[in-house]
Ligand SMILES: Nc1ncnc2c1ncn2[C@@H]1O[C@H](COP(=O)(O)OP(=O)(O)OP(=O)(O)O)[C@@H](O)[C@H]1O
């Protein structure tokens with residue numbers, strides 16, 4: 449006699465809430481923010497942002513020029529308008545990059561905690577990754593509301609090869625080539641009539657010349 453097999457089809461048991469939670473996690477945007485004075489932006493910044501964005505698989509990396517950096521400032525920053533224009537020229541050819549103007553619009557001193565609180569209110573569906581150079585990691589304990597801030601962002605430290613500074617705060621480390629360029633050096637070069645070629649994008653070199661920036 450032929451045996452009959454009984455197969456019980458069971459429905460997957462998943463509540464509406466669980467389904468929403470799972471889908472919600474996948475829907476969350478993963479966005480990089482790269483805060484800086486960008487006075488001016490240089491190729492070191494661009495290489496860092498590209499490394500962080502691609503290594504972590506971020507959807508977008510937004511360059512976020514500060515209006516006024518929070519720590520005591522010895523670098524005489526030029527107007528926000530020029531700094532923003534140069535960032536826009538530098539990032540124009542890379543679809544991964546964008547500009548976040550929230551700190552310029554807010555004015556005053558650009559405390560990252562204030563910015564992140566505001567961005568979280570505006571975009572509750574987004575996870576933010578805040579990109580900083582390895583040299584900034586040592587200063588994190590001095591940042592305003594740092595214990596609350598680490599709950600709002602994941603800090604991404606771009607490390608100089610072989611060197612990972614210790615920190616009491618959680619840092620996601622990304623490796624990038626060591627590029628010894630600083631905005632200070634770029635400004636000094638302009639003042640002394642030295643070449644900026646390969647240190648700063650050509651479009652930004654043209655802008656600096658056309659607008660007569662950093663001549664003294
Ligand atoms: N060449 C570089 N390599 C790694 N990190 C960098 C480099 N240049 C800048 N950074 C990081 O970029 C961020 C923004 O820096 P910022 O706009 O102040 O530029 P900067 O070159 O450090 O300027 P300045 O020389 O005027 O202090 C900071 O987190 C800083 O640590």
Ligand SMILES: O=C(O)c1ccc[n+]([C@@H]2O[C@H](COP(=O)([O-])O)[C@@H](O)[C@H]2O)c1
Pocket residue numbers: 482483484485486512514517518519558559560561590591592
């Ligand atoms: O919020 C703070 O206390 C704080 C202290 C130091 C630096 N930051 C932020 O770190 C970023 C890099 O700073 P800077 O001065 O190197 O251009 C920039 O977005 C600053 O607003 C923020």
